Each structure stands twice: as C-alpha cells, then as structure tokens.
Amino acid sequence: MATVAAAPRAEPLTSDLDVDVAVVGGGVAGLSTAWELIDAGRSVAVLEADRLAAGVSGYTTAKLSALHTFVYDKLRRTRGEEGARLYARSQREAVERVVEVAAVLRVDCELERAPAFVYVTDPARRAAVEAEAEAARGAGLDASYTEETGLPFPVAGAVRVEDQAQFHPRKYLLALADDLRERGGRLFERTRVTGLTEGTPCRLTTENGAVVTAREVVVATHYPVFDRALLFTRLSPRRELAIAAVIPAGDDPAGMYITDEDRTRSVRTAPYDEERRLLIVTGEHFTPGEGGVAERYARLAAFAAEHFPRAEFVHHWAAQDNDPTDTVPLVGPFHPGAEHTYVATGFGGWGMSGGVMAGRLLTELIVGRYVPPWAGLYDPRRLWSTVREAPAFLRHQASVGRHFVGDRLPTTHADSAADIPPGGGAIVRLGGRRCAVHREDDGTLRAVSARCTHLGCLVAFNAAERTWECPCHGSRFAVDGTVLQGPATRPLDVRDVRDVPEE
Numbered sequence: 038m039a040t041v042a043a044a045p046r047a048e049p050l051t052s053d054l055d056v057d058v059a060v061v062g063g064g065v066a067g068l069s070t071a072w073e074l075i076d077a078g079r080s081v082a083v084l085e086a087d088r089l090a091a092g093v094s095g096y097t098t099a100k101l102s103a104l105h106t107f108v109y110d111k112l113r114r115t116r117g118e119e120g121a122r123l124y125a126r127s128q129r130e131a132v133e134r135v136v137e138v139a140a141v142l143r144v145d146c147e148l149e150r151a152p153a154f155v156y157v158t159d160p161a162r163r164a165a166v167e168a169e170a171e172a173a174r175g176a177g178l179d180a181s182y183t184e185e186t187g188l189p190f191p192v193a194g195a196v197r198v199e200d201q202a203q204f205h206p207r208k209y210l211l212a213l214a215d216d217l218r219e220r221g222g223r224l225f226e227r228t229r230v231t232g233l234t235e236g237t238p239c240r241l242t243t244e245n246g247a248v249v250t251a252r253e254v255v256v257a258t259h260y261p262v263f264d265r266a267l268l269f270t271r272l273s274p275r276r277e278l279a280i281a282a283v284i285p286a287g288d289d290p291a292g293m294y295i296t297d298e299d300r301t302r303s304v305r306t307a308p309y310d311e312e313r314r315l316l317i318v319t320g321e322h323f324t325p326g327e328g329g330v331a332e333r334y335a336r337l338a339a340f341a342a343e344h345f346p347r348a349e350f351v352h353h354w355a356a357q358d359n360d361p362t363d364t365v366p367l368v369g370p371f372h373p374g375a376e377h378t379y380v381a382t383g384f385g386g387w388g389m390s391g392g393v394m395a396g397r398l399l400t401e402l403i404v405g406r407y408v409p410p411w412a413g414l415y416d417p418r419r420l421w422s423t424v425r426e427a428p429a430f431l432r433h434q435a436s437v438g439r440h441f442v443g444d445r446l447p448t449t450h451a452d453s454a455a456d457i458p459p460g461g462g463a464i465v466r467l468g469g470r471r472c473a474v475h476r477e478d479d480g481t482l483r484a485v486s487a488r489c490t491h492l493g494c495l496v497a498f499n500a501a502e503r504t505w506e507c508p509c510h511g512s513r514f515a516v517d518g519t520v521l522q523g524p525a526t527r528p529l530d531v532r533d534v535r536d537v538p539e540e
C-alpha cells in the first residue's frame with residue numbers, strides 16, 4: 038500500500054541535469070503528466086517552485102467529475118455536438134484513470150463514488166437546467182434532470198450524473214510522486230524555473246542556478262510562465278473561498294453539488310470518523326485583489342450554518358483557478374511555432390479531471406503513439422474560437438487595461454503610511470513611484486514595489502490573507518515581496534521604508 042510520506046519529500050535541484058522531458062510544476066497537471074510519461078518509458082524531471090501538490094491542487098474541493106457546472110449546453114453551441122461529446126469522453130476517461138491508477142498503486146486516497154449535481158434554486162432558470170441535462174446526456178454522460186437531491190433545501194431543478202467520484206487529492210498526488218521516484222523519475226522541490234530557451238534540446242534555468250537540458254518541456258505551472266503565445270489574454274484568474282466543518286454522518290447530502298448562483302456554492306463531504314463526515318463548502322469567487330474577503334468568508338459560513346445547523350467549523354482557506362475565455366482548457370503545444378514545448382492550463386475550476394486528462398493527452402503528443410480525438414478541442418493554438426469567445430476576451434482585456442493604468446481602487450490607496458492600520462496594507466506614492474506598504478501588527482512597516490513583476494499591473498492588498506495580489510493575471514506575493522503564485526517569477530523589489538511618508 039502506497040503511503041503519504043512525511044516532509045521533506047524532495048531536495049532542490051543544485052546541479053545541472055539532462056532528461057527526456059522536464060515538467061515545470063508539481064500539481065495535478067504536472068504530476069499526472071510526469072507519471073504517464075514515466076509509464077511510457079521516458080526519463081522525466083519535475084521541477085516544483087515550492088512543494089509538490091501544495092499549489093491549487095492541494096486546496097481544491099477535489100470532485101472528480103465530468104459534469105462541469107453548465108458546460109455542455111454551451112459547448113454544443115460553440116463547438117457542436119461532436120465537441121461536447123469529445124469533452125465528455127475525455128473528462129470521463131480521466132475520472133476512470135484516477136480510479137484505475139489508485140487501484141494499481143493501492144493508494145488509500147479516500148476515493149468514493151458519488152453522483153454529481155448542478156442545481157439552481159431560481160425557478161426562472163429551470164429551462165437552463167433542462168437544457169444542460171439534455172446536452173450532457175447527448176454528450177454521452179449518464180445524465181438526467183431531477184428536482185430531488187440530498188441537499189437539505191429545495192432546488193428548482195438539477196442535472197444529476199451517476200457514478201462520478203471524489204478523493205483526497207494530496208494523498209493521490211503524493212502517491213504518484215512516490216511511484217514516480219521509485220521508477221527513476223527525478224523530483225525537485227523549492228526549484229523555481231526562471232528561464233526557458235526553446236530549441237533542440239530546450240534549456241531551463243532555475244532560481245538556484247542549475248540548468249536543465251530537456252528534449253521536451255511541459256509548462257504546468259497553473260498560470261503559464263514563459264507565455265510566448267499571450268495565453269494570458271485568454272485566461273482570467275478567479276479566487277475562491279473554502280470552509281470545512283464536521284457534521285453528523287446522518288446530515289451527509291450524499292453527493293457532490295454545485296450551483297453558479299450567489300457567486301458559486303459547492304458542497305461535498307469526505308470521510309472523517311465512524312459517526313461524522315467532513316463537509317466542504319466553497320464559493321464566493323472574486324478577482325484577486327478585489328478585497329472584502331472577510332465578508333465573503335462570513336457569507337459562505339452563514340450558508341453552511343443555515344443549511345447544516347449541526348456543523349462545527351474546523352478550517353477555512355482560499356485558492357484560485359483560471360477561467361479560459363472559451364470555457365475549454367488549453368492543453369497542447371505551447372504556441373504556434375512550438376516543437377518541443379507544451380502547456381496545460383485554464384481548467385476553469387475543473388482541473389482534477391482536467392489535469393489528469395492533460396497528463397494523458399500531453400504524453401500521447403510527446404510520445405507520438407496515438408493522437409486522442411480531443412487533441413484539437415484542447416489545442417491552445419485554436420484560432421477559430423476567438424471569434425466566438427470575443428465578448429469574454431474583450432471584457433477581460435478591458436479589466437486588465439484598467440488595472441495597468443492604475444485604477445484607483447479607493448480601499449487600496451493611501452496618502453501616507455499613517456492611514457494604514459496594523460495588519461493592513463495600501464498603495465502609497467513615494468517620489469513618483471507607487472509602493473505597496475504593509476503595517477505589521479507591532480506597527481513595523483514593510484514596503485515593496487507596487488508593480489507586479491509579470492507585466493506591471495498594480496497589486497492590491499488582501500487583508501484576510503495578508504498578501505499582495507495582482508488583479509490582471511492573479512500573481513500573488515508575500516508582504517516581503519516573495520512570489521507566492523505565478524505567472525510572476527520574480528519577487529517585488531523591496532523599497533526603503535524610511536522613504537514612506539508617515540503623515
């Protein structure tokens with residue numbers, strides 16, 4: 038039985054390395070790709086900036102489902118019946134791949150079969166649910182329309198898909214990592230990749246100074262780094278909150294639920310002990326840097342408390358994912374001229390099945406055994422869809438433009454540090470430059486550049502998490518400027534706090 042080994046799991050890369058394939062990023066997309074490649078006989082190195090399975094994949098709700106909110110009715114309109122069918126088949130096969138690999142590795146990852154539901158409470162939206170049920174069924178899923186669910190409140194309508202799954206993503210992914218290592222894969226943590234030179238072979242440089250030479254490179258860094266195809270123009274970051282509470286087993290709604298109402302409500306449970314289940318509720322999505330996080334947590338907790346009055350809250354956290362402008366993840370060759378570089382991104386809140394699907398698809402493209410029929414659907418180079426996705430694309434670019442020129446969000450700007458309370462942060466002008474200034478609880482000030490090192494948008498303070506967040510593409514920084522989440526790869530420059538006006 039594979040077990041979850043204790044930290045530390047992998048050393049940083051300190052000397053140069055030569056491999057068939059370098060996978061940048063150790064989340065579900067990177068580890069699934071690396072594992073499939075090892076299985077196909079390639080030598081592989083995984084280069085992870087932080088810890089394996091500790092990015093978004095470590096903080097997800099981990100429903101393993103091919104039912105992705107309201108995707109199928111939209112897909113059949115934008116990609117036709119065949120596009121919807123290919124999407125359903127590729128995602129369904131990914132769900133089954135996890136079940137299969139977990140059994141092969143004999144990993145106890147709390148895998149449970151359960152039905153998946155998308156529901157609405159607004160009767161005016163019943164027709165949309167019926168259309169989704171029909172589209173999902175037409176795409177090949179075992180889907181039906183229902184008004185009966187296990188939720189402790191009435192719904193106006195729901196799509197139900199049988200026999201999906203839920204699991205513990207870290208237990209599964211760390212078991213993949215253990216197996217990878219046993220089969221000769223090289224895993225490196227605390228190894229941020231800072232440069233990519235494409236060629237034959239490709240060359241990756243790392244923050245530690247070591248260089249990796251690889252015939253093929255897979256960029257699986259969630260938001261892509263080294264983005265030469267301007268994929269960032271087609272991805273919007275979406276941050277979400279999660280809370281976990283212990284409930285009596287008798288209160289378990291017995292299924293995985295999601296609605297797009299109220300900025301999303303998602304509900305599932307996980308094993309806890311003999312008499313209780315762990316309830317996981319996520320939602321309240323917002324753009325990084327938008328603020329109001331404490332109020333959003335309060336709304337989510339109120340939803341959980343109202344519907345599960347015996348819930349005892351034990352944890353809360355936040356994580357973010359990237360929405361592609363045309364709904365379909367971007368998985369395949371990195372850019373139109375790419376010969377040896379690949380990307381997996383834009384999972385839109387469904388990267389558990391999406392990341393596993395990406396692992397299989399990229400492996401087939403790299404190994405060249407067979408091209409899955411859905412390769413074109415996910416190909417990041419797809420051009421024809423830009424016309425159909427134009428409104429979402431233009432909306433995102435308008436919002437990015439606003440932040441770039443310095444949209445003065447009133448809550449994030451201050452005239453002097455005196456206006457910043459302990460625990461708070463604000464943008465303060467300093468000799469013509471904007472600085473991101475944070476005041477610690479003991480009154481100490483910390484100042485860093487307010488310009489995101491990705492493409493220069495202004496960062497904003499998240500008071501609940503005490504981080505600087507970039508609204509443009511979702512980079513996140515600690516108050517000392519360290520990169521917490523890309524696409525930025527360089528820290529915010531530290532500014533001299535003595536220059537910050539105190540009044």
Ligand SMILES: Cc1cc2nc3c(=O)[nH]c(=O)nc-3n(C[C@H](O)[C@H](O)[C@H](O)COP(=O)(O)OP(=O)(O)OC[C@H]3O[C@@H](n4cnc5c(N)ncnc54)[C@H](O)[C@@H]3O)c2cc1C
Pocket residue numbers: 061062063064065066067084085086087088089090091092093094095096097098099100101102228229230231257258259262276277278279319355356357358381382384385386387388389390391392523526
């Ligand atoms: C609240 C929430 C709930 C969700 N629930 C579900 C769900 O129920 N079902 C579902 O299917 N999906 C769900 N998702 C989506 C899913 O979690 C994500 O799509 C998925 O985890 C993304 O995986 P990834 O491998 O792309 O990213 P990550 O897991 O973030 O992995 C990327 C890795 O790359 C590393 N990295 C970044 N830059 C560099 C660099 N320069 N060098 C080296 N390494 C680097 C990071 O440190 C990170 O570890 C949810 C998402 C959120 C936010």
Ligand code: FES
Pocket residue numbers: 489490491492493494507508509510511512523524525
């Ligand atoms: S994340 Fe792109 S400019 Fe900040």
